[in-house]
Amino acid sequence: MAGIFEIAMAGEKKYFFKLTASDGTVVAVSPLFNTIKGAAAGINAVRENAATGLVVDKSRGRSKSVPPQAATRGATTRIGAGMAAG
Template identity: 85%
Template sequence: MAGIFEIAEAGGKKYFFKLTASDGTVVAVSPLFSTIKGAAAGINAVRENAATGLIVDKSQARGGSDPKRTAQGPVPD
């Protein structure tokens, strides 16, 4: 089963969405939007960009951060 996007109200006419995996794990929570339409547009942006996004490792696990390295290999210049 695919993940589920849920739009919720944060109070004060602010909205956000969260992406929940099929096992119930919350994968992502969005920033606040002023309209439901804005939250829906945010969901569409995630759907369009997530599969093609680069993974940038900024952790200190390898003794420093090299923004030109990703989990998929070097980023082309």
């Protein structure tokens, strides 16, 4: 089963989404968006870019690119840096 994107409210006027794996593990949490449309656009951006995204390893002062297939760890990832709040 594929992961599930879930849009939720943060406060009265902000929205965010999270991506949950089929086993219930939260894989990613978005920044806050001003509208549901903004959150949906963020989900679409993740869908379009996740499979082709370059992984950059900045741990321990390194800045070496890592092939996507080599970067399979179970850590939660903060996504959406650079996404405009909509």
